[in-house]
Amino acid sequence: MIATNVRRLSVYLLLAFASVSGALVWWQVLDAQALATRQDNPQVIATRRSLPRGSVFDSQGRMLASSVVTDGISRRTYTDPVFTHLLGYASLRFGATGVERAWDDVLTGRTDPNPLRDLLNDILARQPEPHDLTLTIDQRLQDFAAAQLGADRGAVVAIDPRTGAVLAMVSNPTYDATGFSGDPATAQAAFDAVAGAADNPFLDRSRQGHYTPGSIMKVLTASAALDAGAITPQTTFTDQPREEVEGFVVNGFTIREHDLAPVAPALWDLSPALQVSSNIYFAHVGLELGAARYLDYARRFGFCQALRIGSDVRGLPIDPSYVSARADGGCAPFRDEVELASAAFGQAAVSVTPMQMALMAATIANHGAVPQPYVVRDLRSHAATPAAGPTDSVLESYGGGRGNPAISSGVADQVRRAMIDAVLGPIGKLYAGAGDVTRFGVSGVQTAGKTGTAERGPGLKPHSWFIGFAPAQDAALASIAVAVIVEGGGSGSGHAAPIGGAVMAEWLKLVGTGG
Amino acid sequence: MHAVPRPLELRLLLPLVILVPLGFAVTHIAQTSTLDPGPMAVAIGYVGLMLGAHLALRLVGNRGDELLLPCVATMGGIGIVMLNRLPQELLGTDAFGVRFGMATTQLLWFGVGVSAMVLLAGRFRDDGVLRHYKYTWALAGTLLLVITFLFGREVNGARLWIFLGPIGFQPGEAIKVVLVIFIAGYLAEKRTLLAGASARIGPFSVPPLPYLLPMIAIFVIVMLVVVVSRDLGTALLFMGIFLTMLFVATGRRSYVLLGILLFIAGSFVAYNLFGHVRIRVDNWIDPFVDPSDRGYQTVQALYAFGRGGLFGEGLGQGLPTISGHLPIPALPTDFIFAAVAEELGLIGAFALLALVMCLVFRGLRTAMLARDDFSAMLAVGLTVSLGLQTLIIAAGNVKLVPLTGITFPFVSYGGSSLLACFVIVGLLLAISHRSVVDAQIEGRGQ
Numbered sequence: 008m009i010a011t012n013v014r015r016l017s018v019y020l021l022l023a024f025a026s027v028s029g030a031l032v033w034w035q036v037l038d039a040q041a042l043a044t045r046q047d048n049p050q051v052i053a054t055r056r057s058l059p060r061g062s063v064f065d066s067q068g069r070m071l072a073s074s075v076v077t078d079g080i081s082r083r084t085y086t087d088p089v090f091t092h093l094l095g096y097a098s099l100r101f102g103a104t105g106v107e108r109a110w111d112d113v114l115t116g117r118t119d120p121n122p123l124r125d126l127l128n129d130i131l132a133r134q135p136e137p138h139d140l141t142l143t144i145d146q147r148l149q150d151f152a153a154a155q156l157g158a159d160r161g162a163v164v165a166i167d168p169r170t171g172a173v174l175a176m177v178s179n180p181t182y183d184a185t186g187f188s189g190d191p192a193t194a195q196a197a198f199d200a201v202a203g204a205a206d207n208p209f210l211d212r213s214r215q216g217h218y219t220p221g222s223i224m225k226v227l228t229a230s231a232a233l234d235a236g237a238i239t240p241q242t243t244f245t246d247q248p249r250e251e252v253e254g255f256v257v258n259g260f261t262i263r264e265h266d267l268a269p270v271a272p273a274l275w276d277l278s279p280a281l282q283v284s285s286n287i288y289f290a291h292v293g294l295e296l297g298a299a300r301y302l303d304y305a306r307r308f309g310f311c312q313a314l315r316i317g318s319d320v321r322g323l324p325i326d327p328s329y330v331s332a333r334a335d336g337g338c339a340p341f342r343d344e345v346e347l348a349s350a351a352f353g354q355a356a357v358s359v360t361p362m363q364m365a366l367m368a369a370t371i372a373n374h375g376a377v378p379q380p381y382v383v384r385d386l387r388s389h390a391a392t393p394a395a396g397p398t399d400s401v402l403e404s405y406g407g408g409r410g411n412p413a414i415s416s417g418v419a420d421q422v423r424r425a426m427i428d429a430v431l432g433p434i435g436k437l438y439a440g441a442g443d444v445t446r447f448g449v450s451g452v453q454t455a456g457k458t459g460t461a462e463r464g465p466g467l468k469p470h471s472w473f474i475g476f477a478p479a480q481d482a483a484l485a486s487i488a489v490a491v492i493v494e495g496g497g498s499g500s501g502h503a504a505p506i507g508g509a510v511m512a513e514w515l516k517l518v519g520t521g522g
Numbered sequence: 523m524h525a526v527p528r529p530l531e532l533r534l535l536l537p538l539v540i541l542v543p544l545g546f547a548v549t550h551i552a553q554t555s556t557l558d559p560g561p562m563a564v565a566i567g568y569v570g571l572m573l574g575a576h577l578a579l580r581l582v583g584n585r586g587d588e589l590l591l592p593c594v595a596t597m598g599g600i601g602i603v604m605l606n607r608l609p610q611e612l613l614g615t616d617a618f619g620v621r622f623g624m625a626t627t628q629l630l631w632f633g634v635g636v637s638a639m640v641l642l643a644g645r646f647r648d649d650g651v652l653r654h655y656k657y658t659w660a661l662a663g664t665l666l667l668v669i670t671f672l673f674g675r676e677v678n679g680a681r682l683w684i685f686l687g688p689i690g691f692q693p694g695e696a697i698k699v700v701l702v703i704f705i706a707g708y709l710a711e712k713r714t715l716l717a718g719a720s721a722r723i724g725p726f727s728v729p730p731l732p733y734l735l736p737m738i739a740i741f742v743i744v745m746l747v748v749v750v751s752r753d754l755g756t757a758l759l760f761m762g763i764f765l766t767m768l769f770v771a772t773g774r775r776s777y778v779l780l781g782i783l784l785f786i787a788g789s790f791v792a793y794n795l796f797g798h799v800r801i802r803v804d805n806w807i808d809p810f811v812d813p814s815d816r817g818y819q820t821v822q823a824l825y826a827f828g829r830g831g832l833f834g835e836g837l838g839q840g841l842p843t844i845s846g847h848l849p850i851p852a853l854p855t856d857f858i859f860a861a862v863a864e865e866l867g868l869i870g871a872f873a874l875l876a877l878v879m880c881l882v883f884r885g886l887r888t889a890m891l892a893r894d895d896f897s898a899m900l901a902v903g904l905t906v907s908l909g910l911q912t913l914i915i916a917a918g919n920v921k922l923v924p925l926t927g928i929t930f931p932f933v934s935y936g937g938s939s940l941l942a943c944f945v946i947v948g949l950l951l952a953i954s955h956r957s958v959v960d961a962q963i964e965g966r967g968q
Contacts, residue, residue: 008773009770009771009889009890009895009898009899009902010889010890010898011773012769012770012771012772012773013770013886013889013890013898013902014890015773016766016769016770016886016902016906017883017886020879020882020886020906020909020913021879023913023917024875024878024879024913026917026922027875027913027916027917027920027922028872028875030917030920030921030922031827031863031868031871031872031920032868033920034824034827034828034920034921035827035828035830035831035832035863035867035868035871036831036832036868038828039827039828039829039831042824042825042827042828043828043829045810045825047810047813047821048825049822049825049849
């Protein structure tokens with residue numbers, strides 16, 4: 008009797024030992040890889056501390072970031088502070104940001120881009136090999152754009168509208184992150200110095216700065232209204248000339264025109280309205296379009312959602328831009344017609360990032376499709392001496408694809424012509440004319456653009472904005488689209504437009520006007 | 523009493539003569555990156571002790587199971603190699619003005635344990651002392667437990683220690699043996715009554731309560747003291763031993779089922795009542811919620827298993843220190859299994875579990891061959907206490923059950939635990955010896 012029960016007991020005990028063995032197989036074999044790559048795994052931390060990290064090069068193979076291992080600690084050097092916001096930093100003490108964060112697993116070699124080799128490395132327990140990155144950015148243009156901004160707070164973003172390749176991404180003020188890497192003990196002082204500096208150097212204004220856009224938003228308003236059929240390029244509003252003087256009463260609130268200075272009010276259609284940047288005209292356009300369609304088109308252009316430079320897996324997040332109040336990670340409905348009419352000329356609750364504005368300009372240049380921005384061009388085997396440039400062994404190349412259609416190609420053409428007029432037209436050249444690339448030593452090229460002077464309230468100097476692209480005479484030619492903001496820079500024509508024109512001209516000189 | 527040969531035991535012990543010193547040398551070489559095999563005194567002492575135990579068993583004329591000692595000695599060998607490879611100042615004893623390192627202390631306790639084992643295996647020929655005075659044993663044990671709870675010293679949040687001069691021990695380990703003796707004595711006496719009669723409550727057939735009451739009363743007292751002193755692992759172990767023995771005595775799964783249901787209900791109450799239980803359980807459900815604080819040990823143990831993989835990092839080459847400290851603070855005691863699994867891999871962990879299973883199945887075989895109910899029940903209880911203890915701590919290490927602070931028999935660092943385990947093996951050898959001798963007498967009679 009007892010013997011029988013003992014025999015039954017032994018079966019249960021066997022089952023219990025079998026389950027413990029099963030759990031062992033799970034942790035030691037099946038789940039071992041997942042455990043080995045967790046960020047809080049001490050081995051991952053130790054690896055980060057002592058192993059070499061891949062280098063980063065500009066599009067021409069100039070070294071921007073590289074690491075050496077001394078005394079068992081991997082130290083990283085950044086050659087150009089103008090790239091700091093984009094590259095970010097890889098610090099043992101403060102973690103990683105920017106490209107360093109998004110591409111961390113590849114730079115350290117923790118992940119091999121080739122899944123087969125990745126598996127083989129696992130099986131053979133090979134030491135991870137770092138990989139190098141090449142950016143889409145030419146250091147010469149990046150440095151030129153930074154020099155144009157000078158000591159001013161602001162940002163310059165330039166994109167190739169045909170591909171989405173980021174050509175420049177500058178945020179001012181910047182800082183040198185070299186001191187953040189290396190010995191965690193000394194990193195603290197370097198970090199504190201930047202954290203204590205004025206004007207928040209840590210903020211990447213190009214993708215995290217939120218600004219009122221002012222008149223550059225009229226490009227979105229015009230694009231949306233034309234595509235929706237709410238207006239044509241010939242549409243006029245009968246009351247507009249009178250309202251330029253007396254004000255436009257919406258729901259009892261009077262919308263007033265900005266100072267038109269040398270221009271006398273007249274009955275304008277789209278092109279002259281964009282040239283003088285008439286708030287009254289675009290308030291009418293916004294109301295014709297209506298709140299629902301306005302929000303719909305804003306979303307098509309990328310507003311009201313978080314975007315990324317690069318892919319979802321390895322991308323730099325771009326803060327969402329808003330046309331109305333923020334709600335649940337998107338845009339709230341417009342409160343009333345006053346807010347809608349004001350948003351149509353870029354005031355009220357509109358809040359945008361320079362990157363989104365560059366994408367908006369690039370969309371007009373790219374036949375109405377929003378390019379998918381990317382900044383890492385390819386991935387290569389690690390170069391032993393990074394100062395001598397990258398290796399020729401490209402493991403992976405990346406691109407931005409065709410982009411997402413926001414408006415029809417025909418409408419994009421209409422807006423493009425209006426934006427050329429805004430720079431070169433008889434009235435326009437008084438404003439956005441300052442962004443004309445021919446003023447900066449490039450000939451035979453037309454420029455499309457729009458200035459913005461974003462009012463910030465009493466006592467504060469407006470933000471100075473410019474968006475544009477060139478060459479603009481034929482959409483297929485456009486090889487660069489820019490967005491420039493100078494914080495508190497006053498009028499768009501005075502400050503941002505010349506920077507935008509100079510940056511575009513510099514690029515055309517570097518690559519040739521044919522693109 | 524005259525000497526007997528134990529040839530199988532000797533043959534199975536002989537590999538240790540090479541393997542244990544080799545383990546010491548390998549770990550020392552791996553850690554110092556020299557060809558110096560390092561100090562061998564502990565290794566030689568250990569091998570000598572186990573061979574000495576074999577000789578002593580022959581001298582005292584024990585004819586019991588020859589597989590028990592080799593299993594134990596191999597497990598202990600793996601343990602002492604691991605303990606010797608860890609920083610020696612981690613644990614240890616200051617006694618008589620001398621500082622004993624962790625491995626040395628463990629070796630001394632091995633000596634004490636082996637002596638107790640040989641003594642029991644050789645001298646313990648009449649179990650009447652245990653059977654007849656079972657209540658006395660139980661009361662003495664319970665008293666010891668209460669004294670510990672009232673006057674003991676608190677270590678790591680649980681008051682489980684009594685110190686006699688420099689030497690501390692955990693009476694909980696002794697009570698484990700005493701409880702098994704009591705339950706075995708009680709069930710052997712009342713077995714037929716219990717197996718036959720039963721009442722029914724709903725779908726459950728309930729044990730006839732009046733017969734069980736004295737045993738349940740004592741068991742409940744022991745459990746209460748254990749639970750109040752926050753020794754969760756021991757509580758779980760005692761519950762397991764009790765239910766298993768009840769099952770073996772009566773053959774009724776429903777008793778076990780009822781016990782498990784009661785235990786689940788009790789655990790639920792404890793979860794809501796005690797903060798430390800809640801922490802343990804939450805950690806078990808997802809240790810990665812707080813991997814740097816509350817879930818730290820559990821998470822680090824999982825990393826250790828992961829690093830080990832199929833073949834292990836190699837003796838002496840795993841367990842990377844984190845800023846000078848071991849990755850897992852309770853490594854020598856609660857997490858020795860994880861350490862073995864890291865350095866010897868899945869294969870080594872399986873080998874260790876196989877040794878325990880071998881020990882357990884030889885113990886159960888001893889029970890099946892035992893000549894009387896008490897011996898059988900005693901062998902079952904003792905064997906199961908070793909088996910369940912291993913299962914509870916190993917399952918806790920691999921996150922199958924919430925982690926509780928009990929030792930891995932013969933492998934973990936800890937004197938009281940080692941002594942209790944050797945007492946158990948000594949009693950098993952004695953029981954096994956009697957059945958072998960009885961069988962021989964019977965055989966001669968036929």
